[in-house]
Amino acid sequence: MKLRSGIDLLVQQRAQEVARTDAELLELYEKKASRGVAVGRLLNRECGACRMTIGATALAEISAMPQDDIATCPDCQAILVR
Numbered sequence: 001m002k003l004r005s006g007i008d009l010l011v012q013q014r015a016q017e018v019a020r021t022d023a024e025l026l027e028l029y030e031k032k033a034s035r036g037v038a039v040g041r042l043l044n045r046e047c048g049a050c051r052m053t054i055g056a057t058a059l060a061e062i063s064a065m066p067q068d069d070i071a072t073c074p075d076c077q078a079i080l081v082r
């Protein structure tokens with residue numbers, strides 16, 4: 001019984017964590033969308049939003065980021081979809 005409630009608590013915390021991250025991402029997205037730039041697909045070192053080629057240094061930084069982290073374009077600040 002004690003173990004069971006411990007698992008429930010973990011699941012609950014995880015759900016809250018996900019909800020919080022989604023809210024932050026949504027807020028970031030809306031802030032960027034209001035400026036005309038929201039999200040771009042990173043394709044062949046090129047930002048899908050502004051079509052600028054991302055420099056080697058910035059690209060290396062983006063590549064080093066965890067997949068669930070939010071990468072942004074150094075030129076237009078669009079969220080980069082990797």
Ligand SMILES: [Zn+2]
Pocket residue numbers: 040047048049050051052073074075076077078
């Ligand atoms: Zn860009």
